[in-house]
Amino acid sequence: MAGLFSRYLVLALCLIICLTSISSANAAVRRFKWEVKYEYKSQDCVRKLALTINGKTPGPTIRAVRGDTIVVKLNNSLLTENIGTPWADGTEGVTQCPILAGDTFTYKFVVDRAGTYMYHAHYGMQREAGLYGSLRVALPDGESEPFSYDYDRSIILNDWYHKSAFEQAAGLSSPQFQWYLCNSTTLAKDDVCNATSPECARHVIIFVPGKTYRLRIGSLTALSALSFEIEGHNMTVVEADGHYVDPFVVKNLFIYSGETYSVIVKADQDPSRNYWAVSKIVGRESNTTSGLAVINYYPNPRRDPPTIPPTGPKWNDTDARRNFSLSIKSHPKFIQSPPQTSDRVIVLLNTQNEINGIRRWSVNNVSFNLPHTPYLIALKERLGHFDQTPPPDGYDTAKYDIFKVQDNANATSSNAIYRLKFDTVVDLILQNAQTMNKNKNDSETHPWHLHGHDFWVLGYGKGKFNKSSDPQNYNLVNPIMKNTVPVHPFGWTALRFRANNPGTWAFHCHIESHFYMGMGIVLEEGIEKVGKLPSSIMGCGDSKGYRRP
Numbered sequence: 401m402a403g404l405f406s407r408y409l410v411l412a413l414c415l416i417i418c419l420t421s422i423s424s425a426n427a428a429v430r431r432f433k434w435e436v437k438y439e440y441k442s443q444d445c446v447r448k449l450a451l452t453i454n455g456k457t458p459g460p461t462i463r464a465v466r467g468d469t470i471v472v473k474l475n476n477s478l479l480t481e482n483i484g485t486p487w488a489d490g491t492e493g494v495t496q497c498p499i500l501a502g503d504t505f506t507y508k509f510v511v512d513r514a515g516t517y518m519y520h521a522h523y524g525m526q527r528e529a530g531l532y533g534s535l536r537v538a539l540p541d542g543e544s545e546p547f548s549y550d551y552d553r554s555i556i557l558n559d560w561y562h563k564s565a566f567e568q569a570a571g572l573s574s575p576q577f578q579w580y581l582c583n584s585t586t587l588a589k590d591d592v593c594n595a596t597s598p599e600c601a602r603h604v605i606i607f608v609p610g611k612t613y614r615l616r617i618g619s620l621t622a623l624s625a626l627s628f629e630i631e632g633h634n635m636t637v638v639e640a641d642g643h644y645v646d647p648f649v650v651k652n653l654f655i656y657s658g659e660t661y662s663v664i665v666k667a668d669q670d671p672s673r674n675y676w677a678v679s680k681i682v683g684r685e686s687n688t689t690s691g692l693a694v695i696n697y698y699p700n701p702r703r704d705p706p707t708i709p710p711t712g713p714k715w716n717d718t719d720a721r722r723n724f725s726l727s728i729k730s731h732p733k734f735i736q737s738p739p740q741t742s743d744r745v746i747v748l749l750n751t752q753n754e755i756n757g758i759r760r761w762s763v764n765n766v767s768f769n770l771p772h773t774p775y776l777i778a779l780k781e782r783l784g785h786f787d788q789t790p791p792p793d794g795y796d797t798a799k800y801d802i803f804k805v806q807d808n809a810n811a812t813s814s815n816a817i818y819r820l821k822f823d824t825v826v827d828l829i830l831q832n833a834q835t836m837n838k839n840k841n842d843s844e845t846h847p848w849h850l851h852g853h854d855f856w857v858l859g860y861g862k863g864k865f866n867k868s869s870d871p872q873n874y875n876l877v878n879p880i881m882k883n884t885v886p887v888h889p890f891g892w893t894a895l896r897f898r899a900n901n902p903g904t905w906a907f908h909c910h911i912e913s914h915f916y917m918g919m920g921i922v923l924e925e926g927i928e929k930v931g932k933l934p935s936s937i938m939g940c941g942d943s944k945g946y947r948r949p
């Protein structure tokens with residue numbers, strides 16, 4: 401099982417990577433040198449082995465201007481782990497092979513859109529071990545965003561575990577920020593509690609009274625859905641996954657793993673005191689204490705606020721979270737109109753299953769597993785094999801009761817992929833259902849992330865998706881475009897995209913353990929249009945040692 405010490409590491413860049421570079425007169429090339437290694441860190445006063453970039457977790461923030469070329473030279477100093485390349489924004493096993501430990505690899509890509517993005521490890525649980533950071537892309541001079549602010553701050557929300565990644569249930573220590581916790585019952589054997597470590601100090605965000613702040617908030621949690629709030633302050637949501645949002649005001653920002661948002665907050669409250677920023681786990685019942693940070697009104701001392709931190713929304717207030725999802729619409733000046741009809745509708749039933757007595761996740765009763773040879777190489781170079789039977793475009797809607805534990809929880813395992821006709825319009829409908837938990841109504845929130853595309857978010861609904869009536873309520877006027885969306889408990893989410901980016905693209909639950917337990921699919925479109933593959937992405941499965949003749 402892939403744990404903290406698994407052999408491979410794959411770094412993915414969760415952003416739109418432009419393969420055909422944009423020509424821009426003032427585009428710059430920004431170069432970074434990163435060294436990745438394991439180091440002991442005490443994020444929450446508990447010493448734990450973490451993955452770092454240049455000694456830090458989160459890693460360095462990349463700042464760029466739209467059109468720039470980013471070149472990151474990565475030195476893999478991990479003794480036992482390999483690092484892969486996000487060639488074409490891909491996933492290990494889908495588009496490329498990992499790179500050997502001890503090697504240096506150079507990532508090169510053009511950032512083609514302004515906004516807030518993240519990069520993170522994409523293999524095993526390395527993302528959770530700390531290998532991630534943020535990327536801010538500014539507009540070129542002379543262009544302005546549809547909102548204004550005085551200062552800009554990045555916050556990546558994460559959950560931090562004391563035990564190894566797969567012991568999640570037991571070891572989750574805090575959903576974000578630093579938290580003073582030195583409790584021997586929750587510590588793993590090698591952890592050392594160190595309350596004097598400077599890393600253990602509470603995270604502080606300074607607010608200058610009267611100023612306006614843009615908080616760029618991203619979530620890379622391994623498991624948790626979060627509610628983020630700032631005591632006594634409202635937030636205006638203005639950006640989602642790099643797209644401008646028709647502004648709306650919230651008290652709580654609901655954020656799922658893989659998503660990014662920008663919110664505007666005014667430092668307009670009583671300046672004589674400090675306030676709490678709170679990140680609370682929602683979507684699943686949890687005893688984990690909320691993550692806390694201090695909003696420090698300048699020039700007050702950095703001390704904790706005088707109040708009890710807000711308790712946040714109820715963990716199971718699904719209506720509030722669906723309402724939040726429905727509130728996210730495109731900014732009127734930046735609408736990219738969706739196609740009004742689609743050529744193919746793929747309904748994806750999300751279920752918990754078993755195969756040979758082992759717990760899995762499945763889509764339409766198929767639990768996904770990766771082939772030894774990445775699909776892109778298998779299809780392009782005719783190396784390696786995968787199941788050629790097309791996976792189902794739906795499930796038996798008449799017979800399957802999404803509110804009940806299924807009669808036969810056994811699923812099929814497959815590495816088959818969806819082949820799409822190039823340039824067609826495809827709808828993906830995520831359908832949630834009851835888990836295998838027989839004791840209560842239980843349906844988890846799954847944040848689904850699509851590689852290679854942004855999609856239009858056409859709707860969210862309660863219960864079972866109705867193919868004839870629900871599409872009548874789609875938002876075809878000003879839907880937001882995103883690359884990650886939740887499917888809420890016992891609900892559905894409808895997405896549309898145009899299959900016009902040649903390649904093989906993963907669509908998967910961004911909860912790492914769910915993906916590795918089968919919760920994903922792979923789409924192929926226009927494979928014949930993909931150019932010559934670089935030999936640097938070969939080196940595993942049947943492509944090992946292969947050089948194109």
Ligand SMILES: *[C@@H]1O[C@H](CO)[C@@H](O)[C@H](O)[C@H]1NC(C)=O
Nearest residue numbers: 435474475476477502503504
């Ligand atoms: C990678 O980093 C290590 C440790 O700093 C150094 O010894 C090594 O020379 C670096 N390798 C490359 C290829 O830069």
Ligand SMILES: *[C@@H]1O[C@H](CO)[C@@H](O)[C@H](O)[C@H]1NC(C)=O
Nearest residue numbers: 581582583584585586587687
């Ligand atoms: C330590 O954790 C256990 C189990 O969660 C809890 O019962 C106990 O009260 C905690 N002790 C302290 C000092 O926080």
Ligand SMILES: *[C@@H]1O[C@H](CO)[C@@H](O)[C@H](O)[C@H]1NC(C)=O
Nearest residue numbers: 447592593594595596597598
């Ligand atoms: C605790 O942290 C302090 C400050 O970083 C450091 O000097 C000390 O060695 C640490 N102690 C342990 C036991 O790790």
Ligand SMILES: *[C@@H]1O[C@H](CO)[C@@H](O)[C@H](O)[C@H]1NC(C)=O
Nearest residue numbers: 632633634635649650651669
């Ligand atoms: C936040 O918004 C709510 C609802 O619009 C409003 O009632 C409240 O006064 C606002 N609070 C602040 C601090 O602006």
Ligand SMILES: *[C@@H]1O[C@H](CO)[C@@H](O)[C@H](O)[C@H]1NC(C)=O
Nearest residue numbers: 569570684685686687688715
């Ligand atoms: C929370 O703690 C209580 C008391 O220790 C326990 O009964 C309950 O099962 C815990 N809930 C979860 C979701 O861990």
Ligand SMILES: *[C@@H]1O[C@H](CO)[C@@H](O)[C@H](O)[C@H]1NC(C)=O
Nearest residue numbers: 685714715716717718719841
């Ligand atoms: C939410 O969970 C609580 C227990 O934590 C339960 O009492 C309540 O009925 C639940 N609410 C809904 C809407 O399911």
Ligand SMILES: *[C@@H]1O[C@H](CO)[C@@H](O)[C@H](O)[C@H]1NC(C)=O
Nearest residue numbers: 717718719720721722723724
């Ligand atoms: C969600 O939105 C609906 C429709 O606007 C409203 O009736 C309901 O009260 C909202 N629920 C919550 C929890 O915000």
Ligand SMILES: *[C@@H]1O[C@H](CO)[C@@H](O)[C@H](O)[C@H]1NC(C)=O
Nearest residue numbers: 754755756757807808809810
């Ligand atoms: C499900 O799989 C288990 C383990 O392979 C097997 O024992 C059981 O008979 C299967 N159940 C059904 C209904 O097929």
Ligand SMILES: *[C@@H]1O[C@H](CO)[C@@H](O)[C@H](O)[C@H]1NC(C)=O
Nearest residue numbers: 764765800806808810811812
């Ligand atoms: C899922 O696949 C298994 C194995 O082929 C089969 O036994 C089961 O009936 C299927 N379940 C559904 C809901 O299609």
Ligand SMILES: *[C@@H]1O[C@H](CO)[C@@H](O)[C@H](O)[C@H]1NC(C)=O
Nearest residue numbers: 802803804839840841842890
């Ligand atoms: C579970 O959901 C069903 C259908 O929505 C409902 O009838 C039932 O009362 C719920 N059971 C519990 C224990 O909440």
Ligand SMILES: *[C@@H]1O[C@H](CO)[C@@H](O)[C@H](O)[C@H]1NC(C)=O
Nearest residue numbers: 797798864866867868869870
């Ligand atoms: C879907 O909606 C239509 C129109 O409201 C209705 O007639 C039909 O029975 C629904 N289908 C299902 C399976 O619920």
Ligand SMILES: [Cu+2]
Nearest residue numbers: 846909911914
């Ligand atoms: Cu999931």
